Amino acid sequence: MALFDLPLDELRAYRSASAEPEDFDAFWSKTLAEAREHELAARFEPVDTGLSTVRVHDVTFAGFGGHPVRGWLTLPAGAEEPLPLVVEFVGYGGGRGLPHEHLLWASTGRAHFVMDTRGQGSAWGGGGGTADPVGGSPAYPGFMTRGLDAPENYYYRRVFTDAVRAVEAARSHPLTDAARTVALGGSQGGGITIAVGGLVPDLRAVAPDVPFLCDFPRATTLTDRHPYREIGLYLKTHRGRTEDALRTLSYFDGVHFAARGRAPALFSAALEDQTCPPSTVFAAFNAWAHDDKAIEVYDFNDHEGGGPFQEAAKLRWLRSYL
Numbered sequence: 001m002a003l004f005d006l007p008l009d010e011l012r013a014y015r016s017a018s019a020e021p022e023d024f025d026a027f028w029s030k031t032l033a034e035a036r037e038h039e040l041a042a043r044f045e046p047v048d049t050g051l052s053t054v055r056v057h058d059v060t061f062a063g064f065g066g067h068p069v070r071g072w073l074t075l076p077a078g079a080e081e082p083l084p085l086v087v088e089f090v091g092y093g094g095g096r097g098l099p100h101e102h103l104l105w106a107s108t109g110r111a112h113f114v115m116d117t118r119g120q121g122s123a124w125g126g127g128g129g130t131a132d133p134v135g136g137s138p139a140y141p142g143f144m145t146r147g148l149d150a151p152e153n154y155y156y157r158r159v160f161t162d163a164v165r166a167v168e169a170a171r172s173h174p175l176t177d178a179a180r181t182v183a184l185g186g187s188q189g190g191g192i193t194i195a196v197g198g199l200v201p202d203l204r205a206v207a208p209d210v211p212f213l214c215d216f217p218r219a220t221t222l223t224d225r226h227p228y229r230e231i232g233l234y235l236k237t238h239r240g241r242t243e244d245a246l247r248t249l250s251y252f253d254g255v256h257f258a259a260r261g262r263a264p265a266l267f268s269a270a271l272e273d274q275t276c277p278p279s280t281v282f283a284a285f286n287a288w289a290h291d292d293k294a295i296e297v298y299d300f301n302d303h304e305g306g307g308p309f310q311e312a313a314k315l316r317w318l319r320s321y322l
Contacts, residue, residue: 002272003271003272004272004274004277005222005271005277005278005279006278006279008271008297011269011278011279011282012282012286013286014279014282014283014286015283015286015287016214016215016217016218016253016255016280016283016284016287017217017218018215018216018217018218018250018253018255018256018283019250020250020253020255020256020259021151021247021250021251021256024250024251024256027151027251028199028251031064031157031161032161032164032199035062035063035064035065035066035161035164035165038062038065038066039062039066040061040062040165040168040169040172041060041061041062042059042060042061042168042169042172042173043059043060043061044057044058044059044073044173045057045058045059045060046058047072047099049099049100051099051100051103052077053076053077053103053106053107054074054075054076054077054099054103054106054107055074055075055076055077055079056072056073056074056075056099057072057073057074057075057173058070058072059071059072059073059113059169059170061165061166061168061169062165063118063158063161063162063165063166064118064157064158064159064161064162064165065133065134065158067118067131067132067133067134067158067162068130069115069116069118069130069162069165069166070096070115070116070128070129070130071096071113071114071115071116071166071169071170072096072099072102072112072113072114073111073112073113073170073173073176074099074102074103074105074106074111074112074113074114075106075111075112075175076106076107076109076110079111079175080175081175082174082175082176082177083109083110083111083175083176083177084109084110084111084177084180084181084182084204084322085110085111085112085113085170085171085176085177085178085180085181085182086105086110086111086112086113086181086182086184086322087113087114087115087166087167087170087181087182087183087184087196088102088105088112088113088114088115088183088184088185088189089114089115089117089163089166089183089184089185089188089189089190089192089193089196090114090115090116090117090120090125090185090188090189091124091185091186091187091188091189091212092120092123092143092187092188092212092227093120093121093122093123093124094117094120094121094123094124094125094128095116095117095120095121095122095125095126095127095128095129095130096114096115096116096121096126096128096129096130097114097121097125097126097127097128098126098127101125101126102114104311108315110322111170111173111175111176111177113166113169113170113176115162115163115166116128116129116130117130117159117162117188117192118130118131118132118158118159118162119131119132119143119155120143132155132158134147134158136149136153136155137149137153138238139234140230140231140233140234140237141230142226142227142230143155143156143227143230144227144228144230144231144234145230145231145234145245148231148234148245148248148249149244149248150248151247151248151251151252154248154249154251154252156195156213156252157251157252159192160192160195160196160199160252163192163195163196164196164199164200167181167183167196167200167203179202179204180204180321180322181202181203181204182203182204182205182206182207182318182321182322183196183197183200183203183206183207184206184207184208184209184314185208185209186208186209186210186211186305187209187210187211187212187275187276187303188212188213188227189208189209190208190209190210190211190212190267190276191208191211191212191213191214191254192213193206193207193208193211194206194208194211194213194214194254194257194258194261194284195213195252195254195257197257197258197260197261197262197263197265197288198256198257198258198259198260198261199257199260201262202262203262203263204263204264204321204322205263205264205265205266205317205318205321205322206261206263206264206265206266207265207266207267207314207317207318208265208267208268208284209267209268209305209306209310210268210269210270210273210275210276210281210303210305211254211267211276211281211284212227212275212276213252213253213254214253214254214255214258214276214280214281214283214284215253215254215255215279215280215283215284216231216246216249216250216252216253217246218277218279218280218283219276219277219280220232220246222277222279222280223274223275223277225274225275226275227275228275231245231249254283254284255283255284255287256287257284258284258285258287258288258289259287259288259289260289261288261289261290262289262290263290264290264292264293264320264321265285265288265290265292265293265294266293266294266295266296266313266314266317267281267284267285267288267293267294267295267296268281268295268296268297268298268305268306268310268313269281269282269285269295269296269297269298269305270297270298270301270302270303270304270305270306271297271298271299271300271301272299272300272301272302273301273302273303273305274302274303275302275303276303278297281295282295294317296310296313298310
């Protein structure tokens with residue numbers, strides 16, 4: 001499909017109609033406080049990868065509910081002093097993969113931490129190893145409707161909490177500099193990045209690419225591509241539940257986290273993106289609270305967005321912050 005969303009000049013002015021819950025901040029404060037009742041218990045186990053330019057650690061830490069969450073910490077081989085830290089979150093269906101899949105950021109002389117996404121890691125890449133031990137109400141296949149009956153039960157409550165704890169775990173390593181921490185990711189990873197940007201107040205910068213999980217009221221009615229379509233297919237069966245579902249989703253909408261963003265941000269959007277429509281990306285970008293923000297726009301790309309060109313853009317941009 002060619003251009004299907006708003007023209008670019010309208011995208012730059014677009015604002016979401018997503019209604020922010022009155023208790024949004026209280027909900028997330030309580031959620032994170034409960035998670036922090038569990039010891040972080042971050043463990044860093046050296047891994048023999050056969051790579052000579054980096055050192056890799058297999059990481060486990062306590063996420064939501066104290067559940068064990070996995071990750072990789074990759075450091076330049078000669079690191080002896082604390083390094084700027086890049087924390088990365090991965091796309092829908094993927095996991096942390098294998099260490100050699102994540103060499104870009106350590107190659108720049110920075111520490112790199114990639115978080116496994118609980119329950120995922122079986123759709124692409126090198127897989128994942130983090131279970132999601134929490135059950136839930138009836139759901140459509142996938143992750144978008146798991147626990148949709150209430151904000152307290154929703155799947156992304158656990159994932160976003162894991163992500164905040166991932167930042168804390170990565171910062172706890174003696175060779176990472178907590179004061180120079182950046183969060184980034186694409187698609188689902190971009191949506192998680194925006195949430196972390198709203199929940200962690202002292203990040204140096206964030207870089208969400210073609211982010212998912214933004215502007216649910218528009219996304220669920222504009223595109224019929226998965227994963228957003230999972231919500232529509234759930235509501236097709238569970239008739240009359242639309243208002244309740246949108247209320248739950250409002251606690252996880254990137255637009256509301258963006259309104260709390262306190263760090264410089266570099267977004268990207270693709271104007272032919274049917275998976276994360278550009279208006280939903282601009283909804284979060286336009287709501288981002290920090291004045292230092294920019295967005296790269298790829299006119300004729302679908303959900304692949306800028307790909308290696310956006311990686312190059314981030315490498316240039318991050319020089320100012322790390």
